Amino acid sequence: MGYAPIVTFPNIIKSKESTEILIIGAGLSGLYAANLLEEEGYKVRVLEADKRVGGRVLTQKGIPGYPESGGTAFGSGYARVIDTANRFGINLIDLKPVIPYFRERMLSLGGEIISKEEWPNHPSNVFPNDYRNLPPNAFFHTFLGGNNPLKAPQEWMNEDQFIHDISVHEWFIKKGFSDELVDLAYNLNITHGYTAKDVSVLMLMFVNAFAASQSRLGFQTSLVAEGGNIRIAEEMAKNLKDEILLNKEVTSIDLSNDSAKVSCSDGTSYSANRIICSLPFSVLKGISIYPKINGPQSEAIKSLKSQKINMLHLIPKTPFWEKDEMSPNMYTDELAGMIISQRQASSPEKVDSLTAWLRGPIAERLDLMDQKEAIESVIKSIERLRPSARDQLEVAAYHSWSLNPYSKGDWAYWGPGQIKEFGREISKPHLKLHFCGEHTAIANRGMEGALESGERAFFEILDVT
Ligand SMILES: Cc1cc2nc3c(=O)[nH]c(=O)nc-3n(C[C@H](O)[C@H](O)[C@H](O)COP(=O)(O)OP(=O)(O)OC[C@H]3O[C@@H](n4cnc5c(N)ncnc54)[C@H](O)[C@@H]3O)c2cc1C
Missing domain, CATH: 3.90.660 (Polyamine Oxidase; Chain A, domain 2)
Incomplete structure (x- = not known):
């Protein structure tokens, strides 16, 4: 009795080539998500309103010493930023x-x-x-450091910490300090x-716990990319198969059909299976989204402020x-x-x-x-x-940064009560629309927060496609 020949099948590799993802914004978060998705086989297109990539990272290359007008320096615990720099051969200078x-x-x-x-x-x-x-x-963070209830930065989103979602001013007064x-x-x-009245001390507890977690890593230092931090964004952009489409200011997002569609101020439009939007809410609130976002997330888009x-x-x-x-x-x-x-x-x-x-x-x-x-x-x-x-x-x-129409300010800051109201809602996908950007980061701040958020959006897309 003969045996049937053993037939070997190749591993089934799910090709993502046909899954198109549109990314709005070529700042650090959008570029990081774009690179991760492309590596995974997705077809990625990035639309950027400005004539350059980098968003809130802006190195002044024409000035001696290349000062930064945006993202300035980072700590040794910025794992994703450091890893990205290493990957693209960007030397980091220890300051x-x-x-x-x-x-x-x-x-x-x-x-x-x-x-x-x-x-x-x-x-x-x-x-x-x-x-x-x-x-x-130095007083505020020294004093807060000794009184910070957060043991890890991401705890600011824990419900049991929401009792601290009061203004910095109220917190100071409760501690017995004067105006x-x-x-x-x-x-x-x-x-x-x-002012101290329009920002939540819980957010500052997050900032403080993040800084402490960086110091706990043992190297109390600051790093900067040789040639300027903008190189990190530029190298991520160069690594993508398709060039970033610059001067593409997205004005509306339509999610009502099978494919998601965005329209730009120059009359062009682009469709995709999914969209990732990296825009700060100060900018996003001026963009029409159909069907509308309702509830706490809509409130967040309307009311989260930018520095x-x-x-x-x-x-x-x-x-x-x-x-x-x-x-x-x-x-x-x-x-x-x-x-x-x-x-x-x-x-x-x-x-x-x-x-x-x-x-x-x-x-x-x-x-x-x-x-x-x-x-x-x-x-x-x-x-x-x-x-x-x-x-x-x-x-x-x-x-x-406030007069720049594509940032309308710098880092997002949370008003008293806002973390409780919409902290956990802010980055939830809306139909085929996903969100990233530093304002949606939970465990990291600034440039590392931007990359953290791009990574989260990437995993969301992996989960649903
Ligand atoms: C002065 C300053 C100092 C800073 N210092 C530090 C620091 O020392 N350390 C640190 O870690 N972080 C620092 N930061 C913060 C850090 O730079 C940001 O958190 C990070 O770069 C934000 O990246 P992002 O991708 O979330 O947003 P962005 O960089 O804002 O990306 C959004 C992108 O969307 C584009 N866009 C906007 N509107 C549209 C539209 N309608 N259509 C298409 N595209 C659009 C924008 O042009 C932009 O490129 C600093 C920032 C500033 C401004």
Whole structure:
């Protein structure tokens, strides 16, 4: 009796080639999702409204030292960002030698420059005794770090933490602090929110726990891509089979038919099996989606706010700070905002340029002026505080993230009560539409948060196709 021949079948490989995915936005999150999907065999097309890729990552390549106007630096725990850089052969520079210079900032309040020695006993210092040595920018996170109920960053989305979904202001007052202290410790050069009253302390607990988780990894340092962080976006874009379609501003999304369709302001339209939308909600709220999104997610799109921030890059004609023997870095309560010197890890003592970080109400005031007036006002403010800087500052670049129609601000910030209201709804797919973007990240912030969200959207597509 003979045996039937053994027939071997090839492993069945499900080809995804015919599954088209449209990605709206070529920032880090959209590009990361696009690369993961393409590797998995999907046909991917990316539409970008701007004339460049990178979104909120913007390296000023024309300025010495390549300062960043957007995503600036990252920690050693940014696993996806580091892995992506390694994969594309992008060298990462360790900024450790620059950190001591970065921390050194001249404090200026009410027009007076206050030295480090004067600060602990200065009348404007309203911090409790144990904290009087800290500069205003360090008090909040130091104090919160000792009182943070989150053991891991992602716990901010746990229901049992929603009791902390109150404003930073209310939290401070409950801890027994005065409005004066809130102004000094939080409202001055505000990083998250417009005032301590419109931002949830639970979000800041997430920010704080994320920073702590980075430090726990043992390397308290900052990294930057050689040639600028924009290279990470550019290399991800180059790696895709099809070129990114630039100048494609999506104006509407139609999910009512078998295939999903988007229309652009230039009259073109594109269809696909699924769409991933990476747009910040400040932009998405101006785009029509049919059928409409309802409930808490719709509320999130309408009401999640974006940080106001403008960046001014200045080149010093001479090292004017040598004349007044103070650090070029400043932390002020004026239009000058916060000034940080741009330095290289290889020669940290040398200053290539200065960047003014202009946030919250400062950015809002500047956005009401025309660009020339805004820049002049900031320079005048610096010159008033530092007479040695007079006529020494050359303008190299200026960028308002709020006035940019494709970002309408910077990182999303959650108002009191919003995490409870729609935190868990924000990234839920709507029919054939999926969401990514830093605002939808749960465990990571900034650039790593953007990649985390792109990865989540990728897994959602894998699950449903
Ligand atoms: C000043 C500044 C400093 C920062 N510093 C840090 C830092 O030190 N560390 C850190 O980790 N992160 C930092 N960040 C944050 C980080 O840069 C962002 O979190 C991240 O780049 C966001 O990526 P994203 O893909 O979510 O969004 P985006 O980069 O905003 O991507 C969205 C894309 O969609 C495009 N788009 C918008 N509208 C449309 C439309 N209608 N049609 C088609 N395309 C459209 C946009 O042009 C953009 O390319 C900083 C950001 C700024 C601005």
